[in-house]
Amino acid sequence: MRLKNKDLLGLQDLSADEINLILDTAIPMKDIIKRKIKKVPTLRGRTIVTLFYEPSTRTRSSFDLAAKYLSADTIGISASTSSVVKGESLRDTARTIEAMGADIIIIRHSAAGSPHLLARTVGASVINAGDGTHEHPTQALLDIYTVREKKGIVKGLKVAILGDILHSRVARSNIWGLTKLGAEVRVVGPSTLMPPEIERLGVKVFTRTEDALEGVDVVNVLRIQLERQQQGLFPSIREYARLFGLNKERLALADPDALVLHPGPLNRGVEITPDIADGTKSVIVEQVTNGVAVRMALLYLLSGEEDSHEVTN
Amino acid sequence: MSLVEKAQILDAQGIGRALTRIAHEIIEKNKGTENLALIGIRRRGVPLANRLAEKIQQIEGGSVEVGILDITLYRDDLTTLAYQPVVHRTEINFSVKGKIIVLVDDVIYTGRTIRAALDAIIDLGRPQVIQLAVLIDRGHRELPIRADYVGKNVPTSKKEEVSVRLNEIDGEERVIILGKTD
Numbered sequence: 278m279r280l281k282n283k284d285l286l287g288l289q290d291l292s293a294d295e296i297n298l299i300l301d302t303a304i305p306m307k308d309i310i311k312r313k314i315k316k317v318p319t320l321r322g323r324t325i326v327t328l329f330y331e332p333s334t335r336t337r338s339s340f341d342l343a344a345k346y347l348s349a350d351t352i353g354i355s356a357s358t359s360s361v362v363k364g365e366s367l368r369d370t371a372r373t374i375e376a377m378g379a380d381i382i383i384i385r386h387s388a389a390g391s392p393h394l395l396a397r398t399v400g401a402s403v404i405n406a407g408d409g410t411h412e413h414p415t416q417a418l419l420d421i422y423t424v425r426e427k428k429g430i431v432k433g434l435k436v437a438i439l440g441d442i443l444h445s446r447v448a449r450s451n452i453w454g455l456t457k458l459g460a461e462v463r464v465v466g467p468s469t470l471m472p473p474e475i476e477r478l479g480v481k482v483f484t485r486t487e488d489a490l491e492g493v494d495v496v497n498v499l500r501i502q503l504e505r506q507q508q509g510l511f512p513s514i515r516e517y518a519r520l521f522g523l524n525k526e527r528l529a530l531a532d533p534d535a536l537v538l539h540p541g542p543l544n545r546g547v548e549i550t551p552d553i554a555d556g557t558k559s560v561i562v563e564q565v566t567n568g569v570a571v572r573m574a575l576l577y578l579l580s581g582e583e584d585s586h587e588v589t590n
Numbered sequence: 591m592s593l594v595e596k597a598q599i600l601d602a603q604g605i606g607r608a609l610t611r612i613a614h615e616i617i618e619k620n621k622g623t624e625n626l627a628l629i630g631i632r633r634r635g636v637p638l639a640n641r642l643a644e645k646i647q648q649i650e651g652g653s654v655e656v657g658i659l660d661i662t663l664y665r666d667d668l669t670t671l672a673y674q675p676v677v678h679r680t681e682i683n684f685s686v687k688g689k690i691i692v693l694v695d696d697v698i699y700t701g702r703t704i705r706a707a708l709d710a711i712i713d714l715g716r717p718q719v720i721q722l723a724v725l726i727d728r729g730h731r732e733l734p735i736r737a738d739y740v741g742k743n744v745p746t747s748k749k750e751e752v753s754v755r756l757n758e759i760d761g762e763e764r765v766i767i768l769g770k771t772d
Contacts, residue, residue, distance in 0.1 A: 279674045298676075305660060305679045314713045317663040347663075574677075577663070581674035 280578050284396040284403040287412035288453040296454055300422050302574035303567070309346060310569055320349035320580055326379040328370070329406070330356040330386040335541055335565060336406050336415070340383050343572035349380075367391060368398050375399045381579060384408075402579040410444045415575065416540050417450030419568040421458065423560050424495050426567070427536055432459030437489045437531075438480075439523060440499030440548055441470040443510075447540045448499060452478050465489035466499075466521060469510040486521050490530045497538040498523050498549050514547055524550045528558065536560050593751060593768040599744055602763035605725065605756075608741030609638070612723050613645035615739050616692055625718065626690045627655040631707050632678055634696035635659075637758040638725060642694060657682030659693075664706035680710065687715040692739075696754040698724040701735035726765060728752050 280295055288296065309317055325344040327337050337353065344351045354374070356362070361370060367386070374382060383404045384392050389411035396403040407413040425431050436455055442448045442464050455462050456479045464475060465483040476482055483489035490496060501517060511517050528535065537549075537559045545551045554561060600608065620626055623646060630639030636658050643654040658681040665675070693707055704722060711720060723739035728746040744767070746752060751768040 278676065302677050305663075305677045308679055309663075312714065316713070318709065319663040319665075319668065577677065578674065581668070 279581055283579065284392070284405075285414055285575055285579065286392050286396060286403065286405045288414045288417055288450045288457070289412065291414075291454075291457070293457045293459075296418070296421070296457060299418055299571065299574050299578060300425060302578060303418075303422050303570040306346075306573035306577070307567065307570035309573070310566060315346050316348060317346065318348045319577060320344070320347040323349040323380045323580060324378050325349045325351045325381045325383065325576065326374050327351065327353045327383045327406070328374065328385075329353070330361070330384070330391075331407065333385055333406070335568065336385065336413075339565070339568045340404075340406065340415075340572050343569050343576055346569070347573055347576055349576065367394065371395050371399050375401050381576060404575065404579070407446055409446065410449075411446055412450045412453075413446040413540075414450045414454075415568070415572055416447045417454045418575070419564055419571045420447075420451055420497060420538055420540070421454050422567050422571050423538060423564050424536065427560060428494060431455065434460045434495060435463065435493040435532075436460050436495040436497060437463045437465060437483075437493045438497045438499065439464075439486065439489070440466050440521065441501055442466050442475060442499070443470045443472050444502050445499050448497075449478075451497060452480055456480070463489045463493065467511045467517070486523075486527055487530055490527055493531045493535060495536045495538065496523060496528065496531055497540075500540060500542065501544055501548050503544065518547050522546075522548055522550065523553055525552060528553055538564060541565070592771060594771050596750065596767045596769040598764055598766050599726070599752070600742060600765040605741070605763060605765065608725060609641055610645055612739040612741060613642050613649060616642070616721075616723065617646060617650055619721070619738070620690050623650045623652055623654055625688065626692065627657065627684060627686070628692045628694055629657040629659050629682060629686075629707075629711065631693065631695040631703060632658060632660045633759060634754050634756055635694045637756050638696060638723075639692075639694035642692075642723065655684045657684065659707055659710055661703060661706040661710055664710045666702060666706065680714075682714060685715055686711060686717045689717045691717045691720045692723050693720060694723045696724065696756075697726045697728055697752050698722070698735075698737050698740075699728050699730055699752075701731045701733035704735050705733050725754055726752050 327340055341351050379401050381402045383406050385406040386408050389409035391408050392403050392405035438448050452462050462480040464480050465486055539561045628639040628643050630636035639656050643656045646654050660678040660680045662675045662677045721738040724737045725741040727740045727743045754765050755762045757763050
């Protein structure tokens with residue numbers, strides 16, 4: 278079995294089988310990360326480019342390490358230090374990168390749909406590392422991997438996504454992925470940060486945090502994107518923390534074995550209290566490790582080629 | 591064009607006898623089982639390694655560690671494969687450092703699987719020695735690799751395939767040659 282498309286643009290387009298293939302492939306990849314020699318020759322001779330138009334630490338370094346653990350060559354291009362500042366279009370930048378021999382291009386861009394444009398422009402595989410407020414598929418895959426690893430199964434779990442749903446590409450990808458695998462997804466946050474008609478994605482919408490957390494198996498806390506909060510969508514950070522921050526009292530409403538996820542970086546004391554972020558139910562650090570494993574799986578799965586023969590034994 | 595059965599090389603008894611002989615040879619060559627560990631290559635090398643370990647234990651007493659090796663990520667032909675192999679876990683729950691490792695597979699043909707397996711094991715540590723046990727050697731090597739223990743040498747044509755069928759995986763116990771029909 279293989280992925281149907283040459284690109285990974287979002288979880289909206291993936292089938293449950295494809296999601297499971299990626300998650301299953303990530304299991305042996307995680308074993309490699311835990312080894313002393315964290316390197317296999319699988320993608321030797323392949324070139325992977327990270328093209329980031331927005332700042333990022335963990336996603337970019339996670340992709341970079343994933344590529345290196347599989348022996349691929351990597352280069353990183355940041356918009357701020359490239360010809361983009363000279364006015365080069367995305368299409369032209371992409372063609373230049375492809376002409377240099379890139380096999381996989383990983384793009385983060387503030388405009389939703391940029392990875393799709395790129396995928397149509399180049400023959401190389403394109404991976405969406407976050408496009409505007411649209412999708413962040415690899416973050417959702419690592420979230421779902423972490424949940425599956427801890428809980429054994431995703432189907433039937435109750436997952437609450439807490440925070441700024443409106444601006445969150447992580448939330449959207451998680452909703453698509455989790456519902457495809459049969460989880461019950463609840464969303465909760467200030468009504469000004471709730472996209473209209475979000476119910477149509479198959480989620481239950483809550484306005485009170487306490488109601489949403491009742492009996493859930495997983496709480497996925499979103500980062501309050503302070504850089505996107507200049508429009509006065511809620512009165513103050515303090516009020517947000519009081520009404521929607523995850524703290525000990527609220528977490529007590531969830532299942533006793535509930536997991537706490539957060540895509541990072543954390544605003545401690547805003548969307549999550551430090552004792553919960555560092556507590557026994559938090560899997561935030563493991564999410565980072567799992568992110569590398571999931572991205573290794575993806576790079577491997579997108580690197581297969583059609584045609585040719587088979588040599589065995 | 592499809593593959594049809596041309597001949598049976600080994601039956602259940604034949605497989606059992608070959609494995610018993612290999613078990614004795616492993617003990618004799620290594621003067622016992624001290625420091626010995628078996629690693630089966632997925633898929634059919636795994637049940638064969640388990641069976642060999644059992645036989646070695648029956649003969650010598652004591653236990654022999656067995657690991658499972660998946661070589662998918664070490665293949666040199668990923669870009670030329672028509673399908674993408676599913677990656678499985680490598681499960682070697684012991685240190686290979688300083689060990690006498692006997693690598694076990696069902697068939698040796700081009701030698702490329704074994705090359706990949708050697709790379710994979712060496713990435714886990716530095717064994718004292720690596721030996722190779724196979725149930726069938728069908729020739730046509732593309733690399734300078736040979737087995738230390740062979741159940742049966744079967745000269746084949748490149749147009750043929752050797753199919754090892756084991757109870758644990760296939761629900762039957764025999765080795766056959768498949769040939770192409772026009």
